[in-house]
Amino acid sequence: MTPPKTIEALRASVLENYDSLSKRLQQIAKYVLDEPNDFALETVAVLADRCGVQPSAIVRFAKSFGFDGASQMQKLFRDDLLAGQSSLGYAERIRQFKDEVGKAKVTGPMQILSEFVDSNILALGHLREDISERDLNEVIKFISDSENVYVAGFGRAFPIASYFAYALSRLNKRTFFIDGVGAYYHSYNRSMTSRDLMIAVSFPPYSPETLETVAGAAEKKCKIVTISDSRVNPLSTHASVALTVKDGEVRQFRSLSVSMCLAQSIVIGYAFQNPKDIASD
C-alpha cells in the first residue's frame, strides 16, 4: 500500500475511511484532523496520551494508511508546517529540491542549467517575503536623500555592485564605484560625509577591502546599506539597513540571479520616485 503524498490526500483518505476504522483508530483520526500541528511536532508518546490511546495505536494508525510507521507520517505534517511558513521554510524546500535533483545523476551542462533555473525560480519566489517593505522603502529614501552614493563590492559581489554603479549614474545620481582599481579605495573615505550613502555588497568570504571601506564610511557617519546572504556578517555592524538575500544554489555554487533582481528592484524603485531622471535603461 502506498502512503498519501500530501496532507490533503491524507485528510481525504482519513475522512473517507473513517467509518470503517476501529474505535481507537477513530479517536486518533479525529485528532489527526483537528490538530495537525501536534502531529508535526510531538512524539508518538504524547500524541498517544492526548488521544487517550497507547503509542502502539498511533503506529497502527499510520500503518493502516500505508505508512511505514508513525515517523514517516510525521514527516508529512512537518513538511506541511514548513510550507505554510513559507518565508522561513524555503531554505528547507530548496534543500529538498536539491536532494531530488541530486538523484538524477547525469551532470551535463544542460542538466546544470536546468537545475539552476529551477533553484533560481524557487529562490526568487521567496525574495518577496525576505525583504520587508520598510527596508526597501528606507533604502530608496536613502538613495534619494543622499548627495553622493558610493558603491563597493568585490569578488563574487562585484557584478552586483557594478550594476548599482552603472544604473545609478545613468539615472543622474552622483555615484562613485569603488572598484579597487589601483588600490585606490582608501582615498574615497576622505570625501564622504553624513549626507552620503554607501551601498556595500558582500558575500563570504568577505573581502577585507569591503570591510575596510565600510568601516571608513562608518567613521564619516555615512549612511550604510549592506546586501549580503547571511544575517551575521561583519558588515552589518555598521549598517543602517542590512538586506539579506538567499540566492539559489546548485552543488556548492551560489547564484547571483536573486541578488541581481533585488539590486534592480531597488534601482527601478528609485527611478520611479524620481521620474525626471529616467531616460532609458
Added chain:
Amino acid sequence: MTPPKTIEALRASVLENYDSLSKRLQQIAKYVLDEPNDFALETVAVLADRCGVQPSAIVRFAKSFGFDGASQMQKLFRDDLLAGQSSLGYAERIRQFKDEVGKAKVTGPMQILSEFVDSNILALGHLREDISERDLNEVIKFISDSENVYVAGFGRAFPIASYFAYALSRLNKRTFFIDGVGAYYHSYNRSMTSRDLMIAVSFPPYSPETLETVAGAAEKKCKIVTISDSRVNPLSTHASVALTVKDGEVRQFRSLSVSMCLAQSIVIGYAFQNPKDIASD
C-alpha cells in the same frame, strides 16, 4: 544562567555575544539566525551536519546560552514555529499579501519588486527552451580548449561580463577582462590568436567598444561567443556561437537575472568538466 524565554531574546543574545564566541560556535550562531526552522524540526545530528560541526558542538552552543541542552533550546524554536503558524492557510496568506501590495499606490517599490520577481520567474522558465544543448556544450568546449579567454561587456552588460571574468579566473582559466579602463581595449587584440576565445556580452544600445573589440578578435580568427538579447545584433556576424537570452522586463527596465543565470550555468558547466580546478565558488 537563565535561558532566553523567546526567540527574539535568543536572537538578540546571539547577536550581542557573537564576537566572543569560538569559531565553531559562531558557525552555529549563523545557522541559528539564518535557518530557525531547521532548529525547530531537525535532530541535533542533522543540524550539526548542516553547520559542519559535531553534534556535541550544538549541545555546547545551547548550554552556552543558558539552556540545559540542545533539546530545551529546540522547544523555543518549535513554539515559535507554532505561534507564527496563524489560523490562515498558506494560499490565503499569499492572497492577502497580493492584496496588500495591490493596494499600495500602484507603483510602490514593493510592487516593483513583486512584478520583477514574477517576470523573472517567467523569463527563467523560458531560458531552458531558448538555449539549445548543442550551443551550450559547444561554448563549454570552447572554453576548455582555449588558451586564453577574453571577456568584453560594457554598460548594462558589464555585470555579466565581470562575472565571467571573475569566475573563470577563479577556475584557473587564463582570463582577460577587457574592462575599458584607460581605453586600453584596443591593444588586447594584438595578442589574440586562433587558439583563444572571446566572450562578448552586449545589449542594445550596442556599445561601439564591444563591436570594435569583437571585430578585432574576428580578424585574429579568435573563436567568438556572443550573449545578447536579440538574434539580430551587430555582433552575431562574427560569432561562432550566438546565445540569445530573453530577460524579464518591467516597465521599460530589462532584468539581468536570466542572463546571469545563463552565465553562471556556463561557468559551472565548465567547472564540472574540469573538476580539478574547482576550489569553491
Added chain:
DNA sequence: CTAATATTGAAAAATATATTCCAACTCCGA
C-alpha cells in the same frame, strides 16, 4: 618557546523514542 587554557572531534554512555510482540480482551454470529 613554554605552559596554561580553551576549543574541538570522536566515540562511549545515557536517555528518549518508536516499533514489535503477544497475551488479554471485546464483539459478534452460531
Added chain:
DNA sequence: TCGGAGTTGGAATATATTTTTCAATATTAG
C-alpha cells in the same frame, strides 16, 4: 454460551537521539 476474528494494552525490544566524557589540537599569555 462458545469460538474465532479482530482489537487492544502494555511490556519488551530495537532504534534513534542526545549528552557526556576525554584525549587531541589549537590558542593565548607570559
